[in-house]
Amino acid sequence: MIHYSNYINGQFVESSHGDTITVINPSTGEAISTIPNSTAAEVDAAIDAAEAAQPAWGALPAIERAKHLHVLADKLREKVEPLARCITEEQGKTLGLARVEVNFTADYLDYMAEWGRRIEGEIIESDRPKENIFLFHKPIGVVAGILPWNFPFFLIARKMAPALICGNSIVLKPSEETPNNAFEFCKILAETDIPAGLVNLVSGLGAVSGRALTENPKVGLISFTGSVETGSRIMGAAAKHITKVNLELGGKAPAIVTANADLDMAATAIQASRVINSGQVCNCAERVYVQRSVAEAFTDKLVEKMKAARFGNPLEDETVDYGPMINQAGYEKIVTLLESSVAAGAKVLCGGKRGGDEGGFYFEPTVVGDCTQDMDLVQKEIFGPVVPIVIFDTLDEAVAMANDTEYGLTSSVFSNDINEAMNLVEELNFGETYINREHFEAMQGYHAGWRKSGIGGADGKHGLYEFMQTQVVYMQRH
Numbered sequence: 365m366i367h368y369s370n371y372i373n374g375q376f377v378e379s380s381h382g383d384t385i386t387v388i389n390p391s392t393g394e395a396i397s398t399i400p401n402s403t404a405a406e407v408d409a410a411i412d413a414a415e416a417a418q419p420a421w422g423a424l425p426a427i428e429r430a431k432h433l434h435v436l437a438d439k440l441r442e443k444v445e446p447l448a449r450c451i452t453e454e455q456g457k458t459l460g461l462a463r464v465e466v467n468f469t470a471d472y473l474d475y476m477a478e479w480g481r482r483i484e485g486e487i488i489e490s491d492r493p494k495e496n497i498f499l500f501h502k503p504i505g506v507v508a509g510i511l512p513w514n515f516p517f518f519l520i521a522r523k524m525a526p527a528l529i530c531g532n533s534i535v536l537k538p539s540e541e542t543p544n545n546a547f548e549f550c551k552i553l554a555e556t557d558i559p560a561g562l563v564n565l566v567s568g569l570g571a572v573s574g575r576a577l578t579e580n581p582k583v584g585l586i587s588f589t590g591s592v593e594t595g596s597r598i599m600g601a602a603a604k605h606i607t608k609v610n611l612e613l614g615g616k617a618p619a620i621v622t623a624n625a626d627l628d629m630a631a632t633a634i635q636a637s638r639v640i641n642s643g644q645v646c647n648c649a650e651r652v653y654v655q656r657s658v659a660e661a662f663t664d665k666l667v668e669k670m671k672a673a674r675f676g677n678p679l680e681d682e683t684v685d686y687g688p689m690i691n692q693a694g695y696e697k698i699v700t701l702l703e704s705s706v707a708a709g710a711k712v713l714c715g716g717k718r719g720g721d722e723g724g725f726y727f728e729p730t731v732v733g734d735c736t737q738d739m740d741l742v743q744k745e746i747f748g749p750v751v752p753i754v755i756f757d758t759l760d761e762a763v764a765m766a767n768d769t770e771y772g773l774t775s776s777v778f779s780n781d782i783n784e785a786m787n788l789v790e791e792l793n794f795g796e797t798y799i800n801r802e803h804f805e806a807m808q809g810y811h812a813g814w815r816k817s818g819i820g821g822a823d824g825k826h827g828l829y830e831f832m833q834t835q836v837v838y839m840q841r842h
């Protein structure tokens with residue numbers, strides 16, 4: 365079994381205390397690695413290294429910083445296969461999706477590097493003669509990047525690439541469920557000329573090492589992706605030093621299918637949304653609202669497509685559509701939500717049970733009919749291959765139910781009537797809305813949740829500028 369060490373100041377550093385966390389393959393339940401359960405002192409050492417490395421990096425022209433990101437992107441592309449296998453082994457996604465994740469991560473590094481020549485300040489009109497008002501964008505300093513387990517490799521780049529191109533340094537903390545790929549990433553990073561201390565990685569439990577990252581006054585920005593509960597805790601901890609937070613949290617995305625929808629396309633897109641990564645995706649359709657006149661036809665199509673989804677150990681069978689849930693707790697959460705909804709009158713139309721080998725945390729592809737707005741499956745984040753369906757009569761009713769949630773990440777509309785679709789979009793209170801397609805964002809967009817789904821956002825120009833602070837300079841000529 366492999367053992368990993370923290371990556372601090374350009375070195376893999378063995379902990380002195382020997383306290384470790386064992387990482388499990390969710391497809392089999394077998395132990396695959398051990399990682400340091402880092403102390404606050406180890407996290408502080410990583411922050412100190414990041415603080416020391418940042419000024420020289422921040423002083424480089426952005427285009428010089430960009431060159432380093434391009435080199436790293438190319439190195440990742442040379443290692444797609446081993447990296448994909450590492451991600452699949454600890455996270456349980458299909459190898460095909462893991463390969464997409466590695467390639468997308470490399471592309472993301474290139475994309476953010478391209479901003480090197482595009483970061484712009486402003487010159488603002490003054491009230492005074494012979495005065496110029498300049499607005500500069502400056503690095504924030506040390507960024508803390510705290511990662512979830514569902515797209516663990518890509519999330520490294522989503523934090524690191526904008527942090528670095530803007531002149532910051534970073535300390536990353538991977539999820540304790542999926543740290544191996546982050547250590548493998550650092551091995552590749554260590555082969556580049558990226559200066560020591562600029563990127564550091566410490567593993568450990570959220571309550572100790574994660575917390576230490578959020579309470580250190582040397583950290584200028586905490587960029588976090590994960591659950592609402594943890595996001596709330598991080599915001600509380602950040603309050604101590606008024607540290608800026610960027611929070612990408614959970615979702616409960618509604619998909620509205622109207623009588624004017626292409627039902628085959630809607631069923632295909634919604635099935636894909638629930639099956640990809642075993643339904644463990646923050647922006648994927650978590651609940652479906654279908655108009656009564658097409659409800660039966662749509663439900664039949666969706667049931668047929670969900671039944672066709674094959675699951676299993678993705679390292680043993682490359683052709684499966686999805687793998688296991690991340691862990692026992694993820695599996696149990698689905699069962700609890702399903703049971704309470706069935707007790708309240710929902711009807712399982714397909715699936716509904718644990719599947720596969722005893723060792724892995726598999727769940728059958730599941731469609732649940734006769735759902736109502738108050739049910740747990742409709743209100744709470746499921747994070748699994750389960751689709752609850754609610755029937756509506758009027759579009760106003762659909763919008764009211766879709767907006768009736770504490771989350772506000774993504775939503776979707778399926779309709780071939782452009783007026784109807786855009787009228788619905790106008791009424792939907794979500795940071796992202798997809799029309800006639802599966803739920804998945806682009807790196808040049810802006811992924812930002814409303815309400816409890818987060819603060820700030822990621823990707824594109826707007827995500828990039830979150831990694832900088834402004835300095836306004838008033839220059840009076842005489």
Ligand code: NAD
Pocket residue numbers: 510511512513514515537538539540568569570571573574575578589590591592593594595597598612613614615645646647745773811813817818
């Ligand atoms: P999680 O909140 O359990 O853990 C995320 C990270 O936070 C882990 O690294 C964990 O160790 C750390 N952590 C835990 N407690 C902490 C604390 N007190 N202080 C600092 N760090 C702490 O989330 P998860 O289960 O890994 O991820 C799944 C969740 O992430 C889902 O809710 C999903 O919707 C959300 N998510 C959101 C997006 C998005 O872009 N909005 C993307 C992916 C996942």
